[in-house]
Amino acid sequence: MKIYSNYNLSSRHTFSISQLCQWLIEVFSVEDLLTIYQSSRWCHLPKIVLGKGSNILFTEKFDGIVVINKLHGKSVFESETDYHLRIKSGEDWPSLVEWSVREGYFGLENLALIPGCAGSAPIQNIGAYGVELTDVCEYVDVLCLNTFKIKRLSSKECLFGYRDSVFKHQLYEKVIIVAIGLKLTKNWQAKVRHKSLNRCDPRSVTAKQIFDKVCSVRRKKLPDPRVMGNAGSFFKNPVICQEQYQELICKFANIEAYPTKGGMKISAGFLIDNCGLKGKEVGGAKVHSEQALVIVNDSNATAQDIIDLAVFIRKKVLDRYGVVLEYEVRFIGSRSEITLPVMLD
Ligand code: FAD
Ligand code: EPU
Numbered sequence: 004m005k006i007y008s009n010y011n012l013s014s015r016h017t018f019s020i021s022q023l024c025q026w027l028i029e030v031f032s033v034e035d036l037l038t039i040y041q042s043s044r045w046c047h048l049p050k051i052v053l054g055k056g057s058n059i060l061f062t063e064k065f066d067g068i069v070v071i072n073k074l075h076g077k078s079v080f081e082s083e084t085d086y087h088l089r090i091k092s093g094e095d096w097p098s099l100v101e102w103s104v105r106e107g108y109f110g111l112e113n114l115a116l117i118p119g120c121a122g123s124a125p126i127q128n129i130g131a132y133g134v135e136l137t138d139v140c141e142y143v144d145v146l147c148l149n150t151f152k153i154k155r156l157s158s159k160e161c162l163f164g165y166r167d168s169v170f171k172h173q174l175y176e177k178v179i180i181v182a183i184g185l186k187l188t189k190n191w192q193a194k195v196r197h198k199s200l201n202r203c204d205p206r207s208v209t210a211k212q213i214f215d216k217v218c219s220v221r222r223k224k225l226p227d228p229r230v231m232g233n234a235g236s237f238f239k240n241p242v243i244c245q246e247q248y249q250e251l252i253c254k255f256a257n258i259e260a261y262p263t264k265g266g267m268k269i270s271a272g273f274l275i276d277n278c279g280l281k282g283k284e285v286g287g288a289k290v291h292s293e294q295a296l297v298i299v300n301d302s303n304a305t306a307q308d309i310i311d312l313a314v315f316i317r318k319k320v321l322d323r324y325g326v327v328l329e330y331e332v333r334f335i336g337s338r339s340e341i342t343l344p345v346m347l348d
């Protein structure tokens with residue numbers, strides 16, 4: 004493992020905001036993780052495991068260890084009907100998707116260009132363009148922090164939902180994901196029902212063509228974190244009950260919504276956009292001009308600028324539409340993940 008003290012985290016998370024941590028340790032194996040979690044030198048310090056830091060915001064200095072996942076390796080086992088990929092959790096997700104399409108293991112192409120590590124993908128059940136991780140996930144291997152043993156969870160045990168899984172609830176802070184298993188059928192069929200892909204003919208389109216199309220749509224809509232700091236969608240798309248939906252469309256007939264488990268899913272980007280907030284700035288933070296669901300670090304934003312803008316957006320959407328937006332981005336305070344203080348909200 005590699006150990007750094009008093010480390011500036013700006014290159015380790017996609018908002019690229021300067022923030023210190025007491026220790027940063029890169030881990031390359033399960034043994035490294037065991038050392039950090041068991042040895043008397045490290046075990047008493049607060050810890051946060053990070054992949055690429057593309058779904059978090061450090062709100063202040065982290066007084067503990069930021070553990071950077073560098074567990075690398077992948078293998079493929081073939082059965083008569085499927086390819087079974089075993090991917091160590093520190094593998095880069097976008098590179099994995101590109102590699103799988105090149106090698107002829109199809110099924111990940113709709114999830115192209117989602118920044119992050121493979122091992123972070125189950126946590127919020129990453130999803131885009133009509134596919135979620137749950138559609139291809141066979142199992143998740145975790146290191147249990149009470150027994151220090153590796154356990155395999157079936158996809159069903161992961162309790163995947165929209166931007167949700169068991170890792171945000173029952174297993175929160177109890178496990179570290181060390182590998183994932185993906186099952187990709189040999190009888191591949193294109194998934195092109197998402198409106199950005201519905202011009203593709205499912206009978207003739209190839210996985211590579213879907214991969215290219217998804218990459219091109221994403222490059223147009225989403226800011227590249229290497230150019231402009233951001234963490235993708237700052238809020239989840241809210242799911243509201245039928246009753247609230249009916250009331251809402253009486254007042255706002257053009258609201259975009261899709262039926263989903265538990266009610267109707269509304270486009271948060273639409274709501275924010277229709278509050279006139281595209282381009283809205285607070286300090287160095289700004290609502291992205293192409294995609295209102297994304298907050299960008301436009302010019303040396305502080306974490307507080309990002310939070311103030313997010314709180315402002317929430318309030319505007321609540322006042323106009325009566326809809327509460329939940330954060331997708333996770334906030335990391337001085338010793339652990341935090342929820343924003345109520346007074347800020
Ligand atoms: P991190 O941000 O490093 O970590 C996220 C959380 O997981 C943290 O709480 C961390 O402590 C925890 N964690 C990380 N690794 C482990 C581990 N091994 N074990 C246990 N806990 C761990 N998401 C989508 O779903 N769909 C999209 O289309 C999408 N587009 C995006 C576009 C952009 C430009 C950006 C910046 C983000 C986007 N995201 C999207 C969000 C992000 O890419 C995903 O949430 C991704 O899975 C995060 O991976 P990461 O490695 O960066 O996780
Ligand atoms: N819209 C607007 N104005 C905007 C943005 C969006 O009116 O500024 C409307 C558009 O009309 C569009 C609709 O909202 O039809 C949906 O927009 P988009 O297709 O860009 O998708 P999204 O709902 O904003 C979700 C995910 C993305 C994922 C895309 C593609 C969430 C929170 N976000 O965004 O995931 O890439 O769909 O499937 O579910 C992420 O989670 O970080 C993320 C980027």
